[in-house]
Amino acid sequence: MALSGVEIFKLLPKTNCKKCGFPTCLAFAMSLAQAKVDLAKCPDVSEESKKVLGEASAPPIRTFSLGSGGKAVKMGGETVLFRHDKKFINPCVFVLNIKDTLNDDELNKKIDEVLTSEIDRVGQKLRIDAVSIEFASNDAAQYESAVKLISQKAPDTPVILNCKDSSAAEKAVKTIAGKKPLLYGVTASNADAMVNIAKANKIPVGVCAEGLEALSALTEKIKGMGVEDIVMDPGAKTAKEIVELNTQIRRSALKKGFKPLGYPIINSALREDSVLEAAVAGVAVAKYASIVLLGSIEKWKNLALFTLRQNIYTDPQVPMQVEQKIYKVGEPSAEAPLLITTNFSLTYFIVSGEVENSKVPSYLAVMDCEGLSVLTAWAAGKFTAAKIAQFIKDSGVENQVKHRELIIPGQVAILSGALEDKLEGWKITVGPREANALPSFLKSRTA
Amino acid sequence: MSYMIPKETCNGKVLGLEFGKTKTLKIGSENTMPFLSFEGSIPNKPVIAYEIQDISPDDWPDTVKNQYASVSADPVKWAQYCQNELKAQAVALRLTGTHPDRGDRSAQDAAKIVKEVLSAIDIPLIILGSNHIEKDALVLVAAAEAASGCNCIIGKAQEGNYKTIVAAALAHNHKLIAMSELDINLAKQLNILITQMGFDKERLITDPMCSALGYGLEYTYSVMERIRLAGLLQNDATMQPPIIGDVGMYVWKVKETFASEADAPQWGAIEERGIAWEALTASSMLIAGANLLIMRHPKSIATVEKVIGELV
Numbered sequence: 001m002a003l004s005g006v007e008i009f010k011l012l013p014k015t016n017c018k019k020c021g022f023p024t025c026l027a028f029a030m031s032l033a034q035a036k037v038d039l040a041k042c043p044d045v046s047e048e049s050k051k052v053l054g055e056a057s058a059p060p061i062r063t064f065s066l067g068s069g070g071k072a073v074k075m076g077g078e079t080v081l082f083r084h085d086k087k088f089i090n091p092c093v094f095v096l097n098i099k100d101t102l103n104d105d106e107l108n109k110k111i112d113e114v115l116t117s118e119i120d121r122v123g124q125k126l127r128i129d130a131v132s133i134e135f136a137s138n139d140a141a142q143y144e145s146a147v148k149l150i151s152q153k154a155p156d157t158p159v160i161l162n163c164k165d166s167s168a169a170e171k172a173v174k175t176i177a178g179k180k181p182l183l184y185g186v187t188a189s190n191a192d193a194m195v196n197i198a199k200a201n202k203i204p205v206g207v208c209a210e211g212l213e214a215l216s217a218l219t220e221k222i223k224g225m226g227v228e229d230i231v232m233d234p235g236a237k238t239a240k241e242i243v244e245l246n247t248q249i250r251r252s253a254l255k256k257g258f259k260p261l262g263y264p265i266i267n268s269a270l271r272e273d274s275v276l277e278a279a280v281a282g283v284a285v286a287k288y289a290s291i292v293l294l295g296s297i298e299k300w301k302n303l304a305l306f307t308l309r310q311n312i313y314t315d316p317q318v319p320m321q322v323e324q325k326i327y328k329v330g331e332p333s334a335e336a337p338l339l340i341t342t343n344f345s346l347t348y349f350i351v352s353g354e355v356e357n358s359k360v361p362s363y364l365a366v367m368d369c370e371g372l373s374v375l376t377a378w379a380a381g382k383f384t385a386a387k388i389a390q391f392i393k394d395s396g397v398e399n400q401v402k403h404r405e406l407i408i409p410g411q412v413a414i415l416s417g418a419l420e421d422k423l424e425g426w427k428i429t430v431g432p433r434e435a436n437a438l439p440s441f442l443k444s445r446t447a
Numbered sequence: 448m449s450y451m452i453p454k455e456t457c458n459g460k461v462l463g464l465e466f467g468k469t470k471t472l473k474i475g476s477e478n479t480m481p482f483l484s485f486e487g488s489i490p491n492k493p494v495i496a497y498e499i500q501d502i503s504p505d506d507w508p509d510t511v512k513n514q515y516a517s518v519s520a521d522p523v524k525w526a527q528y529c530q531n532e533l534k535a536q537a538v539a540l541r542l543t544g545t546h547p548d549r550g551d552r553s554a555q556d557a558a559k560i561v562k563e564v565l566s567a568i569d570i571p572l573i574i575l576g577s578n579h580i581e582k583d584a585l586v587l588v589a590a591a592e593a594a595s596g597c598n599c600i601i602g603k604a605q606e607g608n609y610k611t612i613v614a615a616a617l618a619h620n621h622k623l624i625a626m627s628e629l630d631i632n633l634a635k636q637l638n639i640l641i642t643q644m645g646f647d648k649e650r651l652i653t654d655p656m657c658s659a660l661g662y663g664l665e666y667t668y669s670v671m672e673r674i675r676l677a678g679l680l681q682n683d684a685t686m687q688p689p690i691i692g693d694v695g696m697y698v699w700k701v702k703e704t705f706a707s708e709a710d711a712p713q714w715g716a717i718e719e720r721g722i723a724w725e726a727l728t729a730s731s732m733l734i735a736g737a738n739l740l741i742m743r744h745p746k747s748i749a750t751v752e753k754v755i756g757e758l759v
Contacts (some may be wrong), residue, residue: 084669239757251453299715304723307661351660
């Protein structure tokens with residue numbers, strides 16, 4: 001549990017030496033309590049105080065990375081139960097689970113799917129983040145060779161060793177120790193051997209137990225043995241168990257400060273039916289999974305899952321706005337229609353979607369109205385003839401289109417006269433009141 | 448450290464609601480956040496209604512339109528197909544053809560279609576307008592009368608037209624969808640306005656407006672979650688009606704559901720893409736708190752039925 005400033009103050013040297021940059025130890029303690037400054041700034045703090053303070057200031061859910069290098073992905077560190085409270089921080093990691101029983105051709109094909117999974121969506125590059133290699137063959141040599149093949153073909157892609165057999169795991173780890181794989185398969189019965197492998201190779205572990213009582217006992221034991229980078233598999237077999245167990249874990253860590261469950265969660269979404277697998281993975285994304293195992297990664301499925309993850313991990317405190325600029329819908333020519341709307345993101349999504357549906361390439365001028373919808377912005381004096389005219393002049397659209405016609409939303413038809421006065425040489429056309437009439441409106445103009 | 452399950456007691460409860468005449472369905476009545484049965488009871492499963500229209504769905508993408516090609520020219524056949532072949536639990540008839548831009552069919556004509564559809568099926572019916580504020584005020588009043596005594600869900604009543612629609616639902620004993628635009632305060636205000644007209648909150652369904660995956664889903668998700676928290680944890684009585692997600696109509700107009708594989712090769716197979724888009728939107732709404740969904744593609748619906756099977 002977090003300590004108060006005064007409690008922290010008691011553990012400091014109380015010398016007011018100012019070496020930390022604060023005038024007094026109390027001022028430093030207050031900043032520590034708010035997590036605004038690092039304890040390392042104090043050169044004189046005792047080892048014992050460091051331990052107490054370190055423990056108390058550790059985040060409720062441990063943060064660390066899977067893999068190493070440029071494609072390493074961060075997990076954990078979450079601070080809230082509901083996304084409207086505060087941004088969910090480290091997006092859920094999507095993992096393709098590959099069985100070592102596949103032949104080399106099949107393995108190569110699977111890795112190719114991972115390597116070509118990247119999709120660019122609203123400026124973010126999204127991809128299947130990692131591979132899990134499942135010890136299904138029960139043959140350590142075969143496992144080692146599959147791990148080797150995959151890591152050679154995809155040297156930067158983080159790897160999860162999905163293996164409960166410690167001797168097979170030990171051999172496999174050696175081939176890829178530098179990649180910082182996750183050793184996933186630690187159970188109550190193999191914990192001693194597995195944790196020793198993890199310690200020797202400085203890699204994180206994934207623990208599996210049925211039920212949270214057993215799971216927390218196991219994480220405590222592992223932490224006691226000296227490994228703290230832990231991912232927990234609560235053994236959820238249905239979507240319901242994902243929702244219930246993950247909720248209990250997140251609540252325990254955040255609301256009760258229960259450290260034994262303060263680690264990232266791994267869930268399996270593996271299902272025979274690929275669409276169902278996508279939907280179950282979606283449930284895990286929404287409900288606190290840090291890693292989701294998938295059995296297949298068709299492109300249609302990746303697109304839907306990446307988009308859902310992006311939605312759930314959107315910052316709720318950033319206003320619902322899009323950037324002010326002239327957007328191109330399709331490949332508009334200099335003769336293409338020019339429409340204007342406000343930068344409320346839903347307005348933008350709906351209007352641009354309908355313009356797109358019309359299949360008439362167009363320019364869409366999106367004006368900064370502080371994220372208000374058309375009618376609200378007009379009522380608030382932010383979407384007025386003078387401001388629209390200024391925006392159109394400043395936007396440079398006059399160099400992009402040859403014509404001088406601006407289509408305004410039907411709801412602000414009242415602006416058309418004043419706009420024609422302010423925008424000299426321009427013709428103002430009143431568009432439909434509702435965005436869903438845009439396709440027929442735009443099509444009828446080209447007919 | 449020994450482990451204790453961190454349970455939260457909800458003071459409030461989602462209101463229960465039953466609809467349909469011959470065969471009926473129940474939604475709501477849970478007293479926990481979605482699917483947390485370790486701390487409360489969830490007596491009724493979420494329900495999915497198949498969307499049909501009074502006119503041919505020319506504006507639906509081919510992948511979903513083709514599923515109904517043999518029946519969609521006739522709303523009666525379409526409804527029967529959903530009931531008999533697809534084993535739908537409920538049907539949602541959208542009176543799209545009454546929209547001034549989509550044929551401007553009269554309220555009387557719409558009422559006739561409602562009557563015909565009702566007499567052709569025995570599963571519960573949801574009757575939706577065309578989402579044209581002024582026209583819906585006429586159409587839904589006529590539809591409510593035509594369906595008098597059939598315990599339908601009618602909608603949607605919005606701020607701009609709720610008075611006449613509420614009066615009609617009241618007079619003909621229907622359940623009512625109250626829709627506001629993605630704002631928990633607007634949702635609350637509309638529910639209050641409607642109950643002040645003498646309409647029981649036990650007969651209301653809240654539609655906080657759905658958004659498609661990738662097109663504002665996060666807002667719908669959070670508004671639904673906040674409505675649930677207000678109704679259950681803060682026991683806000685105006686926030687306790689069941690929630691509806693009108694999923695299909697938002698999903699099947701976004702480009703991910705219809706862009707061809709030639710235009711968007713990196714997006715993969717168009718058929719599964721659209722199905723996954725609808726199924727993921729719908730299952731997210733369930734996790735956020737929706738009790739009733741309106742969907743289009745039989746395969747997306749079958750998938751979400753399976754998710755529901757795993758969730759309850």
